[in-house]
Amino acid sequence: MQIDAVDQRIIALLVADARASYADIGTRVSLSAPAVKRRVDRLRAAGVIRGFTAVVDPAAVGWTTEAFVELFCAGRTTPTQIGVAARRHPEVVGAYTVSGEADALVHLRAADISHLEEALERLRAEPFVTSSRSTIVLSRLVESPGVGPSHTG
C-alpha cells in the first residue's frame, strides 16, 4: 500500500492522541475532516493502523511485576508454535524469536511475584520448552506504545 507524507503525519497525530477528532487532525494537516476520515479508514483497512488503545499505568491496575524470559526450545520448534503457545497465557505482553543463545524472548506482566511464578511455570510446561532463563524487571524506565516516536520513515 501507498503511504504518503500526509498519511505519516495523520498516523503520528493518532499515535500521540487516538481520540483526537478528525476535524482537529484536519486542521493540522490542512485537510477537511471527511478527507482525514477517508484516509484513516483506508489505513485501517490496509492494516497499517491496527486499532486504537488506551495506555494504562500498570501499577494503578495492579499488574506491577514484570519479567523477560529467554526460552530454549526443542529442535523442531517453529516460531508459529511458540506464538500460539504464548498467546494462550494472558500474562504474555510480548514474544519474539531472537538471535543468540535463546530461541525466544517472552515479556511477562503479572499482578505480583507469585502470579508471575505461576505464569512462568505454566509457560515452562509447554511441551517444546526445554529450559528457560528469567530476568525480573526492577523498574520500568521507558515504555512507548504505538510504533515509536516521531520519525516514522
Next chain:
Amino acid sequence: MQIDAVDQRIIALLVADARASYADIGTRVSLSAPAVKRRVDRLRAAGVIRGFTAVVDPAAVGWTTEAFVELFCAGRTTPTQIGVAARRHPEVVGAYTVSGEADALVHLRAADISHLEEALERLRAEPFVTSSRSTIVLSRLVESPGVGPSHTG
C-alpha cells in the same frame, strides 16, 4: 486513588477500542455517557489512563528491525540516569532495570540493520555504559499494547 469495578470495565473497553464513544461504553457498563466521561476524566487526571494511542503495524511504517540490548553500567549509575539517556534515543521503545547479570534491558526499534547499528552505537556512547550485549529480534510473535488483556485486578 480508588478504582472500582466499573472503572476497571471502562478501562478494559478503552484498551480494546480507544475511539469508542462514551455513549457506547455507557451502554455496556450501565451508565450514562456523561457519567462515563467524568470517570474517564478522573482516571486520566489521576494518571491511571496515561493517554490514547493508535497501534500501528511497524513494518508498514518502515521500522522493521528490533533488538533487545542488555546494558552493563558503571558502578554508580542510577535508574533515573539510564531512563533519561534512553529517552534521548527515539529508537528506544522500552527500557527496564533488571535483576541478573546486566543492569538494564533496552528495547530498540529501527528502520533497518544499519539504522539499528547506528542507534546502538549512540546508546553505547553514553558515558555510564561499560559494555552491552545485543539480541536481534528475528520475528515478532506477540505484542500487546495497553496493560495486557482481560483480568486487570
Next chain:
DNA sequence: CATGAAACGGCAGCTTG
C-alpha cells in the same frame, strides 16, 4: 453541504461517611 450523533457544561436529586 446537510442531517443525525456525540461531546461537554450546568443543575438538581440521591446516597454515604
Next chain:
DNA sequence: CAAGCTGCCGTTTCATG
C-alpha cells in the same frame, strides 16, 4: 452536614452520507 456520583437537558462541535 459535606462530598461525591448520578441522570437530565441545554448548546456546540463533530461524523458521515
